[in-house]
Structures are given as C-alpha cells and as structure tokens.
Amino acid sequence: MTDFEVLRALHVPSDTKIVHLVLDGLGGLPRELDGKTELEAAPTPNLDALAARSQLGLAVPVRPGITPGSGPAHLGLFGYDPVQYDVGRGVLSALGIGFDLQPGDVAARGNFCSIDEDGLITDRRAGRIPTEFGAKMVALLREIQLPGIRAFVEIVKEYRFVLVLRPTEGQTLHANIHDTDPQKTGVPSLPARAQDEASEPTAQLVNQWIAAARVILKDHHPANSLNLRGFAKDPGFPKFPEIFGLKAGAIATYPMYRGVARLVGMDVLPVAGETVEAEVDTLRAHWPEYDYFFFHIKKTDSAGEDGDFERKAEVIAHVDEAVVPAILDLDPDVVIVTGDHSTPSTLKSHSWHPVPTLLWSRYCLPDGHSEFGERACGRGSLGVFPASDELPLALGHALRLTKYGA
Amino acid sequence: MTDFEVLRALHVPSDTKIVHLVLDGLGGLPRELDGKTELEAAPTPNLDALAARSQLGLAVPVRPGITPGSGPAHLGLFGYDPVQYDVGRGVLSALGIGFDLQPGDVAARGNFCSIDEDGLITDRRAGRIPTEFGAKMVALLREIQLPGIRAFVEIVKEYRFVLVLRPTEGQTLHANIHDTDPQKTGVPSLPARAQDEASEPTAQLVNQWIAAARVILKDHHPANSLNLRGFAKDPGFPKFPEIFGLKAGAIATYPMYRGVARLVGMDVLPVAGETVEAEVDTLRAHWPEYDYFFFHIKKTDSAGEDGDFERKAEVIAHVDEAVVPAILDLDPDVVIVTGDHSTPSTLKSHSWHPVPTLLWSRYCLPDGHSEFGERACGRGSLGVFPASDELPLALGHALRLTKYGA
Numbered sequence: 001m002t003d004f005e006v007l008r009a010l011h012v013p014s015d016t017k018i019v020h021l022v023l024d025g026l027g028g029l030p031r032e033l034d035g036k037t038e039l040e041a042a043p044t045p046n047l048d049a050l051a052a053r054s055q056l057g058l059a060v061p062v063r064p065g066i067t068p069g070s071g072p073a074h075l076g077l078f079g080y081d082p083v084q085y086d087v088g089r090g091v092l093s094a095l096g097i098g099f100d101l102q103p104g105d106v107a108a109r110g111n112f113c114s115i116d117e118d119g120l121i122t123d124r125r126a127g128r129i130p131t132e133f134g135a136k137m138v139a140l141l142r143e144i145q146l147p148g149i150r151a152f153v154e155i156v157k158e159y160r161f162v163l164v165l166r167p168t169e170g171q172t173l174h175a176n177i178h179d180t181d182p183q184k185t186g187v188p189s190l191p192a193r194a195q196d197e198a199s200e201p202t203a204q205l206v207n208q209w210i211a212a213a214r215v216i217l218k219d220h221h222p223a224n225s226l227n228l229r230g231f232a233k234d235p236g237f238p239k240f241p242e243i244f245g246l247k248a249g250a251i252a253t254y255p256m257y258r259g260v261a262r263l264v265g266m267d268v269l270p271v272a273g274e275t276v277e278a279e280v281d282t283l284r285a286h287w288p289e290y291d292y293f294f295f296h297i298k299k300t301d302s303a304g305e306d307g308d309f310e311r312k313a314e315v316i317a318h319v320d321e322a323v324v325p326a327i328l329d330l331d332p333d334v335v336i337v338t339g340d341h342s343t344p345s346t347l348k349s350h351s352w353h354p355v356p357t358l359l360w361s362r363y364c365l366p367d368g369h370s371e372f373g374e375r376a377c378g379r380g381s382l383g384v385f386p387a388s389d390e391l392p393l394a395l396g397h398a399l400r401l402t403k404y405g406a
Numbered sequence: 407m408t409d410f411e412v413l414r415a416l417h418v419p420s421d422t423k424i425v426h427l428v429l430d431g432l433g434g435l436p437r438e439l440d441g442k443t444e445l446e447a448a449p450t451p452n453l454d455a456l457a458a459r460s461q462l463g464l465a466v467p468v469r470p471g472i473t474p475g476s477g478p479a480h481l482g483l484f485g486y487d488p489v490q491y492d493v494g495r496g497v498l499s500a501l502g503i504g505f506d507l508q509p510g511d512v513a514a515r516g517n518f519c520s521i522d523e524d525g526l527i528t529d530r531r532a533g534r535i536p537t538e539f540g541a542k543m544v545a546l547l548r549e550i551q552l553p554g555i556r557a558f559v560e561i562v563k564e565y566r567f568v569l570v571l572r573p574t575e576g577q578t579l580h581a582n583i584h585d586t587d588p589q590k591t592g593v594p595s596l597p598a599r600a601q602d603e604a605s606e607p608t609a610q611l612v613n614q615w616i617a618a619a620r621v622i623l624k625d626h627h628p629a630n631s632l633n634l635r636g637f638a639k640d641p642g643f644p645k646f647p648e649i650f651g652l653k654a655g656a657i658a659t660y661p662m663y664r665g666v667a668r669l670v671g672m673d674v675l676p677v678a679g680e681t682v683e684a685e686v687d688t689l690r691a692h693w694p695e696y697d698y699f700f701f702h703i704k705k706t707d708s709a710g711e712d713g714d715f716e717r718k719a720e721v722i723a724h725v726d727e728a729v730v731p732a733i734l735d736l737d738p739d740v741v742i743v744t745g746d747h748s749t750p751s752t753l754k755s756h757s758w759h760p761v762p763t764l765l766w767s768r769y770c771l772p773d774g775h776s777e778f779g780e781r782a783c784g785r786g787s788l789g790v791f792p793a794s795d796e797l798p799l800a801l802g803h804a805l806r807l808t809k810y811g812a
Contacts, residue, residue, distance in 0.1 A: 029771060037771070058787060062810050063409060064795040065802030066416065069811035082811065083407055092812040344769075350809060352802035353771065374771055378461075378787025 004243050006404065007079075007392060011245030016333035016398040018246070018292045019283075020390070022077060023319060024070070024257075025301030026339025027355045027374060029346045031309050038304070038345060039356060040373035042313035044320040047337065047358070050328070051372040055364045057382020058354035058374075059390065061341045067352045071095070073340035074260045078240055078294070079391030087263070088175065088232020093162045095259025097154055101234060102166060106173045106202060109230045110153070110161040111181065112137055112223035119188045119225075124181065126159040127222040134158055137223050144212045149205050163228060165205065173233070174199035177206060181227035189227050206231075239265030244391055245400060249286050251279045252296035261294055276319060280326045287330050292394075297323070301350075304343030312345050334361045334397045336390055337372070354384055361397035410649050412810065413798060417651030422739035422804040424652070424698045425689075426796070428483060429725060430476070430663075431707030432745025433761045433780060435752045437715050444710070444751060445762060446779035448719035450726040453743065453764070456734070457778040461770045463788020464760035464780075465796065467747045473758040477501070479746035480666045484646055484700070485797030493669070494581065494638020499568045501665025503560055507640060508572060512579045512608060515636045516559070516567040517587065518543055518629035525594045525631075530587065532565040533628040540564055543629050550618045555611050569634060571611065579639070580605035583612060587633035595633055612637075645671030650797055651806060655692050657685050658702035667700055680704075682725060686732045693736050698800075703729070707756075710749030718751050740767045740803045742796055743778070760790055767803035 001009070028037035061068040062082050071092040072082035090107035101107060112134060114123035135155040142153050148171065152164040167173050176195040182188070192210065194203035206228065217224050240248050242265070250261030253274045262268050267290070271282045276297060283293060297319055303312035327335060335358075342353040356377040369376040382393075395401045407415075434444035467474040468488050477498040478488035496513035507513060518540060520529035541561040548559050554577065558570040573579050582601040588594070598616065600609035612634065623630050646654050648671070656667030659680045668674050673696070677688045682703060689699060703725055709718035733741060741764075748759035762783040775782040788799075801807050 029769060058789070063412065063798060064791070065798035065800070066412065066807060067802065067809045069809050072811035083409065083412055086407060087811065089812055096812065347769065351769070352799075352807070353769075375774065375787070378771070378773055379785065384463075384787070384789035384791065 004238060007243055010401040010404060011395060012400060012402050014398060014400045016400060018334040018394045018398050019295060019327050019332045020077065020293065021295045021323065021327065021335065021337045023297045023300045023316065023339050025304045025341060025343025025350065027342025027344065027353045028304065028312065029344035037374050038309055038312040039316055040375065042316040044317060044372060046320045046324040047372040048370055050324065050360055051358055051376065052368065052370040053366050054358045054360040055382050056367050056369055056377040056380025057357050058377050058384045059338055059357045059387040060354045060384060061387045065352050067350050068341045070256050070340060071260055074257060076387035077340055077390060078264050079244065079388050080237065080264065081388050085237055087235055089230025090232040091234060093156060094164055095263065096256040097156055097162060098255030098259065099154055099162060099164060101164065103234045103236065104167045104173060106165045106175045106231055106233055108163045108228040110163050111227045112159040113225050113227055114222040115225040121182065121185045121187060121189065123222060124185060129159050129223055131155065131158055133223065134161060137217060137220060140216050141213050144209060144216070146208055146212060149209055151209060159223065173202045175231040175233045177203045177231040179229040180210065181229050189225065192228060234263065237264060241265055244395060246292040247290050248292040248294065249290035250294045251282050253279065254298050257296045266294060276323050280323055283327070284330065301343045304345045305348055307345050307348040309345040334394045336394055338390065355387070357382060359393060359397065363397055410644060413649055416807045416810060417801060418806060418808050420804060420806045422806060424740040424800045424804050425701060425733050425738045426483065426699065427701045427729065427733065427741065427743045429703045429706045429722065429745050431710045431747060431749025431756065433748025433750065433759045434710065434718065435750035443780050444715055444718040445722055446781065448722040450723060450778060452726045452730040453778040454776055456730065456766055457764055457782065458774065458776040459772050460764045460766040461788050462773055462775055462783040462786025463763050464783050464790045465744055465763045465793040466760045466790060467793045471758050473756050474747045476662050476746060477666055480663060482793035483744070483746055483796060484670050485650065485794050486643065486670065487794050491643055493641055495636025496638040497640060499562060500570055501669065502662040503562055503568060504661030504665065505560055505568060505570060507570065509640050509642065510573045510579060512571045512581045512637055512639055514569045514634040516569050517633045518565040519631050519633055520628040521631040527588065527591045527593060527595065529628060530591060535565050535629055537561065537564050539629065540567060543623060543626060546622050547619050550615060552614055552618060555615055557615060565629065579608045581637040581639045583609045583637040585635040586616065587635050595631065598634060640669065643670060647671055650801060652698040653696050654698040654700065655696035656700045657688050659685065660704050663702045672700060682729050686729055690736065707749045710751045711754055713751050713754040715751040740800045742800060744796065761793070763788065765799060765803065769803055
C-alpha cells in the first residue's frame with residue numbers, strides 16, 4: 001500500500017477540528033545584533049505559551065538542502081510529497097496569478113524577448129520591460145484568432161506572461177512539449193516540439209499561435225518576439241478531502257496559495273480584504289462548516305524577501321496578537337503553526353533551512369520548551385521531519401485515524 | 407523524479423567550496439573511567455569552537471541498527487543510498503587493495519581452503535595461513551595460461567586474495583555467478599554456476615580457471631584448494647560530478663577509500679606519504695582546482711579496531727590540531743566533519759551507532775552546543791539523519807542549488 005492508501009483506509013468520521021496556520025517563509029537566520037532570528041526576536045507571548053504546551057520540531061519542505069518554491073512547499077504541507085507530486089511550471093504560473101485553470105487546459109509560461117533581423121535572440125528578457133509594456137503586448141496577443149485554438153493570455157510581471165490553451169469542442173490537449181526557449185542568446189527560438197505522439201497536435205497548435213504572435217510583436221522591440229516554457233496540465237492529483245477524510249477550507253489572500261489549495265480539492269473561502277483580521281473573520285464565519293482550515297499568512301515571506309528583518313518580526317508579532325488567540329478561542333482540537341519554507345531576511349530569498357513547527361493537541365506530549373523559535377524547535381521532540389508528515393500527525397492527534405492492523 | 411534527478415536539475419555553477427572531513431570510525435562508546443567516548447575525551451579546542459558555530463547531528467550510515475563496511479559507508483557520505491547503490495563484494499575487495507579495476511572486469515573474492523583426499527573441505531580458511539604463504543600461492547596462480555582468459559590474481563591478506571577476469575578482444579564478461587564456497591566443511595566446493603544465461607560463458611571460464619588452479623595447489627596443503635565469492639563488476643553508478651555539479655577531489659591514503667572515490671568519479675589526488683600533514687599539503691596544493699574535497703583520516707578507525715581508546719582519542723586530538731585549522735585557513739564555504747561509521751574501541755570493530763556530525767556554513771543556524779561529541783550531536787538540530795543527506799545539505803549551504811518549483 002502507498003501511504004495515501006493507508007490513510008484512506010484508516011480515516012474515520014469525527015467532529016474534531018484542525019487548524020494549520022502557515023506563516024509563509026517563517027524560518028529565518030540570526031541577525032548580527034544579538035544572534036536572534038526574526039521569530040526569536042519577535043515578541044510572541046501567545047505562541048510561546050502555546051509552545052510550552054506543544055511539541056516542537058523542524059519541518060523539511062522538500063528534501064534536505066533543497067529550497068522550495070511556494071507551490072511544492074504548500075503541497076508538502078498538504079501531505080503530498082512534492083517530489084512525487086510534481087506540478088508543472090505552467091500550471092504553477094497560472095495558479096500564481098489566480099487564473100481559473102480547468103482540468104483539460106494546457107498552461108505555459110511566456111517570456112517576451114528581443115530578436116535581431118535574422119531572428120536570433122539578443123535578450124531573453126526583452127530588456128526587462130516594465131509591467132505596463134508587457135500588459136500592452138498581452139492585450140495585442142489576445143486578438144489572435146486561429147481555427148481550433150482557444151487561448152488565454154495573462155500578464156504576470158514585466159516580460160512574463162501566461163498562455164493557456166483550452167480544448168475546443170471534442171479536442172484533447174496534451175502538454176508534453178519542449179520549451180521554445182534555447183536558454184541562450186545568439187540563436188533562434190526553438191519550435192514547440194512534442195515529446196510524445198499524443199502531444200503532436202497540441203504542439204502544432206502552439207506553433208501556429210507562436211507564428212501569429214510573432215507577426216503581431218514584430219514592430220514592438222524590445223518585446224519583438226516571445227518564448228514559451230513549462231507546458232503543463234492540471235496533474236489530477238488525488239484529492240485532499242478523499243485522502244484524509246477532511247472537509248477542507250483554505251483561507252489565503254494571494255492567488256498562488258488559493259490556487260494550490262484548489263488544485264488539491266480544498267474549498268477556497270472568501271476573505272474580505274488582505275488583512276489577517278479579515279482572514280480571522282473568515283475562519284470564524286466558516287468554523288462550523290469545515291474539519292480542516294489552511295490559514296495562510298503572506299507577509300512574513302514578503303518582508304523576508306525584502307531583507308527587512310524588523311518588518312518580518314513585526315508581522316510575526318502581529319500574527320501572535322491578532323491570529324493565535326482568535327484561533328484558540330474557537331477551541332480547535334489540533335493546531336499546527338509552521339511555515340511553507342524559510343525566507344531569512346539576511347538571504348532575501350526562500351532558503352533550504354527546515355521550518356520551525358509547533359503541534360498542539362490535547363494528546364500531545366509537551367516538550368517543555370517555553371519558546372517558539374528555530375533553536376527551540378531544533379531541540380523539539382518532533383525532530384527534523386518531512387513537512388508532508390504534518391497532515392497524518394494532525395489526523396492522529398484529531399482522533400481521526402483508526403488502528404492499522406489488528 | 408528520483409532525488410538524483412531533482413539534484414541534477416537544480417545544481418548551478420558556483421565558486422563555493424565544500425570540505426567533507428571524514429574521520430574513519432569516528433563514533434565511539436564511553437570508557438569506564440569517566441563515561442566519556444573517545445571523541446568526548448579527546449582535547450579538541452578547534453572542533454569545539456567550530457561546533458559552537460555549527461549545526462550538529464547524528465548520521466545513520468546505512469539504516470538504523472546496520473553496521474556498515476567501509477565501501478557502503480563511504481557511498482552514503484558521497485550521497486548514494488548504500489542499499490540502493492549496492493557494490494558487489496568482489497569489486498570492494500579489488501578497490502580495497504588498490505587494484506585498477508576497469509569497467510568490463512569481473513572481480514571475485516578468493517579464499518584458499520584445505521580439502522581432504524575426497525575433495526571435501528576441511529578448513530574454509532586454510533588454517534589462516536600467513537600472508538607470505540598466501541602471496542606465494544598467488545604467484546603460482548598467476549602462471550595459469552588458458553585460451554580466452556585474461557586473469558589477475560592479487561593477495562589481500564592471509565588466506566584471502568582477489569581474482570579479476572578482464573575481457574579479451576571482443577569478449578563481454580558477466581558477473582551473475584553463484585559463490586563456489588558452500589559455507590561449511592565436509593562437503594566439496596560448488597561449481598561457479600551462472601545465475602542467468604548471459605553469465606554462462608563467464609561461469610565456464612571461471613570453472614576452467616578454478617580447475618587449473620586446483621591442479622597447481624594440489625600439493626600445497628593447507629592451501630590445497632580455493633573458493634571464489636562475490637563475483638561482481640563495476641556497477642556503473644551515475645557519477646558524483648554529474649549528479650551534484652561538483653568537481654570533486656579525494657584525499658585519502660588507503661586504497662579502499664581512494665577506490666570508492668574513483669568508482670563514483672572523483673579525482674583521486676596524490677598524497678606524499680601517509681600522514682595527515684601530507685594530506686593537508688595535498689588539500690592546499692589542489693585548493694583552487696576543486697569544488698568539493700573528500701578528506702579521509704584512517705587512523706581513528708585502526709585505533710578503534712585495535713581497542714585502543716587512548717590512541718583513538720590521540721588521533722582525534724591530532725586531527726583537531728593539524729587538520730581543522732588548516733582547513734578553516736583556506737576559507738571554505740561549507741565544512742562537514744563526520745565519520746563513515748562508528749568504531750568504538752570497546753567493541754574493537756565497526757558498529758551500527760550513528761556518527762557524530764558537524765555542519766558549518768555562513769548560513770547555518772548554530773545550535774549553540776560548544777562541544778563536538780556524541781552526546782552534543784544527539785541534541786543537535788540536524789537530528790538523526792541518513793548520511794546520504796550530507797551532500798544535498800552541503801549543496802544547499804554552498805548556494806549551489808536553485809529553487810525547486812515556483
């Protein structure tokens with residue numbers, strides 16, 4: 001049996017409730033001043049008090065040493081081994097901008113690029129044109145009308161966009177198609193070449209679309225051509241509610257996280273605004289309806305990526321004050337506080353460091369560390385563990401799994 | 407994707423440098439005097455200072471409870487799961503004596519044995535003849551000349567030798583051949599029986615060689631016969647530089663470690679002598695050329711196998727003084743200090759105990775334990791982890807892996 005088969009066979013109905021509080025990019029590194037990380041430096045009386053009643057540990061998002069993107073990192077938190085459950089780049093890009101991707105769609109990342117008179121690429125990023133320029137080009141590309149092609153084009157940022165082909169009546173699209181980006185300058189773009197026979201017709205449609213797009217872009221240097229990469233479809237993963245026996249609600253304000261939650265079959269709940277207070281309101285409003293809540297905080301990661309230690313610590317302190325007590329007031333059965341990955345402000349980027357994690361339930365054996373921080377978690381009884389273990393652990397602590405074997 | 411495929415897809419060029427310092431058989435057990443292990447008892451001011459700035463943990467060489475041989479233990483350190491990447495005994499024996507094994511060669515372990523007039527084995531180890539006696543028999547066996555057989559015979563120790571068959575022009579040899587050793591006395595040796603059709607011709611050649619060998623040995627009781635075991639070829643593993651994107655140099659004075667390093671595609675660097683000082687000279691001389699250095703210390707293991715607690719502690723103290731500062735002076739980006747396995751002097755042998763391990767980089771989150779020892783490592787934030795995770799962790803800390811997914 002696979003691990004999912006085991007969990008499917010064991011989960012039982014229950015009215016216990018699990019809250020998975022994810023502070024994006026939570027893990028950090030020490031600042032020079034006092035050798036403390038963002039989480040260690042932030043005043044977090046509520047998390048510290050909860051830690052004293054909890055088990056602590058360090059979660060490995062993907063594999064040791066691997067820095068995860070947001071998509072794979074969240075799949076791990078949702079119980080899916082992100083190496084086994086690989087989502088294509090095109091799909092992640094579409095989810096990242098909140099595109100309503102349908103199961104039969106083929107999505108690709110697009111880059112505007114510059115070419116010379118001979119069609120050789122001179123700049124793979126079109127001189128990093130501003131987003132408004134890219135958006136104008138996208139508007140032009142939306143005019144393309146070709147028989148048998150239903151295409152959506154959406155700007156991402158600067159020179160980056162997403163192309164989605166949606167099947168027309170009776171059509172099936174396939175995504176095993178090579179990138180057109182040759183990954184270097186001084187050479188022409190490659191054609192969209194199928195990697196298997198089933199993908200041939202889709203590759204032909206893509207090439208027709210590219211040809212039409214290049215005619216349109218011809219006079220718009222530096223964005224006078226484009227490349228497509230990471231062709232992918234919704235991978236059709238087994239769904240979260242069915243594997244874990246949990247009716248799952250996702251509370252997140254950013255498209256990527258809402259998208260990944262939807263990809264695994266969670267209900268994405270409406271949030272009135274982008275504040276954590278609005279997210280708490282959503283949690284309260286939907287509390288009776290769901291067994292499991294994914295509660296996502298974005299701004300820890302944004303502050304880390306900006307290299308702003310103080311702001312990241314402030315976001316953490318604010319979550320401690322405005323979110324943690326509100327969750328506990330609802331009397332949940334299991335609370336996990338973690339991150340999807342680390343984003344140390346000293347690195348200004350996602351990193352490979354394992355993520356401080358706290359698990360509380362009535363049935364956990366508290367470690368007795370009265371602080372929630374990287375070093376305390378490094379001494380915790382959860383040890384260093386794969387992030388994809390969090391869901392099964394939560395199910396156990398929620399008394400939602402029956403005995404394995406007799 | 408496999409984990410190696412993930413790493414291959416993620417590694418990026420960099421000029422960072424990794425040093426993997428391996429004290430063979432480093433892990434130990436407490437002596438009665440003061441309850442300290444060899445590593446805990448040895449004065450190691452430099453390792454202790456480094457530990458205070460590092461993460462600590464305990465590395466499991468193969469699997470919990472499994473005592474590894476040197477070959478599998480080093481494969482683990484080099485990032486290869488030793489259960490998945492199994493090297494045949496014959497190959498390990500050939501590597502252990504520094505034999506220049508070629509990819510098409512078939513290697514087997516040989517044991518001289520004693521037989522009676524009826525050909526029944528009376529002693530499977532030929533009365534543990536001294537090495538000189540074994541070497542004389544090996545010299546006799548080298549005289550064997552048979553059509554279609556190109557054989558090398560090398561003494562290992564006492565009654566043990568290595569037989570290597572090298573393909574002649576147009577010949578392909580196969581190694582799926584059963585041992586001839588019946589593993590008991592009072593019975594005759596078994597023929598070399600092929601386990602698959604492809605190995606039939608090779609098995610026939612082996613049997614011809616054995617027949618000729620027995621004629622030669624007939625009058626040399628107690629070594630009047632022989633058995634062959636562990637037929638194997640170079641397994642053709644994916645190569646270290648290609649998986650991890652590291653130009654790798656191995657610094658080791660003993661054949662086994664040089665052999666395993668060569669097997670995975672490292673460059674084995676010349677060392678002028680057998681001292682650790684000579685090894686340090688090699689490290690300095692080749693510093694600009696390589697991204698990764700495997701730096702092997704043999705004498706910790708030898709002292710442990712001799713049951714000499716004091717000498718093992720002295721070797722550790724000498725490495726602390728003569729090697730550790732020299733490595734740090736070169737300004738590496740990542741340093742891992744570990745062992746391939748434990749060799750407690752109280753056990754006088756390799757053991758299954760996980761191995762004290764230290765990881766330092768500019769981006770590690772120090773645990774704050776100011777001592778490098780088994781107990782300190784047992785409280786470290788690396789936890790208890792597979793030794794084969796060390797390479798991916800080192801790559802992360804060396805900023806040599808790009809993000810997984812978006």
